[in-house]
Amino acid sequence: MANIEIELEVNGRQEQVSVEPGKTLLHLLRENLGLTGAKDGCRSGDCGACVVIVDGRSVNSCMVLAPQAEGSSVMTVEGLAQGDELHPLQRAFAENWAFQCGFCTPGMLASCYALLEFNDNPTRDEIRAAIAGNFCRCTGYQAVVKAVEQAATELRVLKGGSRNA
């Protein structure tokens, strides 16, 4: 079947790509746009390695067909840093050793970023609930929880609206 044209915004840039209609958003990002941060893990929405943010919400990009993403605003792990300046969440992951092999990290970061957009002061239980769809098979989750707590504190200070920082 002929390719179809998809327009969408990715990390703040308007993109137009020509894809087979059965292609997933994950493979559109990786193969058409060269954004290989989101990982191709289970391809069935179970592992969370492919999680990106679509219109403000965390989603498994392996479970979105490219034409379903038409007109959407997508943010991937590549959209977090400002040039060489890591996002506070990324820095907190590094400082707290919140990854080992790193395969789950882009998806973890996307889920945690989406959490902090909705909730700038999450409890540990809320953080655990937010990453319930992201599997890590080497480091475990404690360090991720610590990293998100640290990033949340930092981001509240940056926003100046701090209540508990």
Place this chain on the structure above:
Amino acid sequence: MKFPEFITATSLDQGLEIKRERGTEARVIAGGTDLILKMRDKVLSPSVLIDLRRASLDGVTLSGEYLGLGASLSVSGVIENADIAQMFPALAAACKEFAGPPIRNRATLAGNIVNASPAADLVPPMIAYDADIVLRSSAGERILPLAEFFVGPGQSVIEPDEILTEIRLPLTSAATAATFIKLGQRRSMTISQVNLATRLSLDEQGKVSTARIVLGAVAPVPMRAVAAEAMLTGEELSEELLGAAARKAREEAMPISDFRASRAYRLQMTEVLVRRALARIAHQGAG
């Protein structure tokens, strides 16, 4: 692999017209979290996909008799809706235990119904609340109790030209005492070994006027344990009665053994969890 034509419908009518012309060849894609897997595994091979996300079917509307949930409403959308949380908390509770956040952000209530999995988590609470569903075709619409929708695993009474457009939760069951329990191998990202919802209403004399016990993953379709419900109806609640109803529900269940759980375990857990669910809402004070 030949991939289906993909049509982003701008209205429900356009979607219904495609269904009229193409029948079972055309599938509605909502969240896609089940459908994409079924296409890849060749369980389903539609030639057309109809995306209705621009057809404005994701609303929550209060009418005189029911709360209407649009077919495109996501599982997260249910969790975030204050009316649903207040009026139908057992449904909101099931949504919170459904998969994980990235799936909840895509998957829809209607998809969980149409997929017709015997283990669907959101179906038992909706049946417990006596939900109706609206099935539309280009010729008109019909309204059906959700409990009568399922035929077998992956099979339902939906006609080739029909689209499920709305779920209606009757206000008569709003804020009555109800609960949902899910048993799986993990707390998240797991398909239920057993799931169930129970609901009780009491009359002025403190006797049960309505009892619903709805079991999932223990039969080819989500099922009401009608004999257990009948034992409770008209009676005063007691420890003994709840235990007897739970044993009756176990007798009614007809689970299979599979890689998630054995038949014996599912039967045992049906009794334990029905008793636990009934005790929980009896304790809350049935409404």
